Amino acid sequence: HEDYRTPPSLQEKYDADEQVKIICLGDSAVGKSKLMERFLMDGYRPQQLSTYALTLYKYTTTINGQTVLVDFWDTAGQERFRSMHPSYYHKAHACVMVFDVQRKITYKNLPNWYKELREYRPEIPCLVVANKIDADIKVTQKSFNFAKKQGLPFYFVSAADGTNVVKVFKDAIQMALSYKKNSSDFMDEVMRELENFDLESKEESSDKEEETQEGKPDSA
Numbered sequence: 001h002e003d004y005r006t007p008p009s010l011q012e013k014y015d016a017d018e019q020v021k022i023i024c025l026g027d028s029a030v031g032k033s034k035l036m037e038r039f040l041m042d043g044y045r046p047q048q049l050s051t052y053a054l055t056l057y058k059y060t061t062t063i064n065g066q067t068v069l070v071d072f073w074d075t076a077g078q079e080r081f082r083s084m085h086p087s088y089y090h091k092a093h094a095c096v097m098v099f100d101v102q103r104k105i106t107y108k109n110l111p112n113w114y115k116e117l118r119e120y121r122p123e124i125p126c127l128v129v130a131n132k133i134d135a136d137i138k139v140t141q142k143s144f145n146f147a148k149k150q151g152l153p154f155y156f157v158s159a160a161d162g163t164n165v166v167k168v169f170k171d172a173i174q175m176a177l178s179y180k181k182n183s184s185d186f187m188d189e190v191m192r193e194l195e196n197f198d199l200e201s202k203e204e205s206s207d208k209e210e211e212t213q214e215g216k217p218d219s220a
């Protein structure tokens with residue numbers, strides 16, 4: 001059972017067993033935001049971070065009895081391909097890469113997006129999504145070989161009528177989770193270690209708050 005009507009609170013975040021970050025890439029107007037909004041429906045809660053021109057959607061779900069907090073990252077207003085700020089990719093666990101079946105240029109730009117994604121995140125699962133199939137159902141007979149060539153999962157979807165939208169995002173969450181758990185990516189392992197270390201040292205230091213060294217001049 002899922003419940004995404006209530007926005008996650010700090011408490012929920014604290015209680016969550018897992019947390020994953022999923023990013024969305026693709027040219028402007030391919031339907032990235034519409035897809036996310038379609039998936040989240042009335043449960044979505046956009047949070048504008050104007051500094052980086054991005055929208056963060058929080059989503060909570062339960063998978064195999066575990067509470068999973070999902071951060072969906074969505075960029076705003078990318079004119080064709082332009083490099084993203086590195087923090088967009090930072091610690092992402094999966095990527096949903098979207099193009100518009102009605103505009104060939106958006107498909108042709110996929111290799112640019114993919115190349116940049118791989119520079120920052122060489123190993124994360126990436127799902128390729130052909131959006132707007134409602135406008136012309138015959139496009140599903142066309143072959144879009146980019147995904148196959150790269151060995152990536154591929155979906156025909158429509159944010160307008162909802163075709164395959166839930167499927168894409170559920171798969172993305174699942175893949176993000178298994179990536180996070182099984183990743184052999186060196187940096188991710190380091191990050192996991194650091195996170196554990198962070199928790200342990202917090203637990204320790206909460207017992208002896210008075211002993212902190214803050215403000216003490218550096219002897220070195």
Ligand SMILES: Nc1nc2c(ncn2[C@@H]2O[C@H](COP(=O)(O)OP(=O)(O)OP(=O)(O)O)[C@@H](O)[C@H]2O)c(=O)[nH]1
Pocket residue numbers: 026027028029030031032033034035075076077078131132133134135157158159160161
């Ligand atoms: N027919 C049809 N139109 C769609 C679909 N998805 C999105 N659109 C339309 O495409 C336009 C762009 O959608 P957005 O979701 O704003 O696109 P975006 O990728 O977020 O664009 P940026 O934020 O500029 O990067 C809007 O007018 C949508 O209504 C779809 O599945 N079918």
Ligand SMILES: [Mg+2]
Pocket residue numbers: 032033034074075076077
């Ligand atoms: Mg958008």
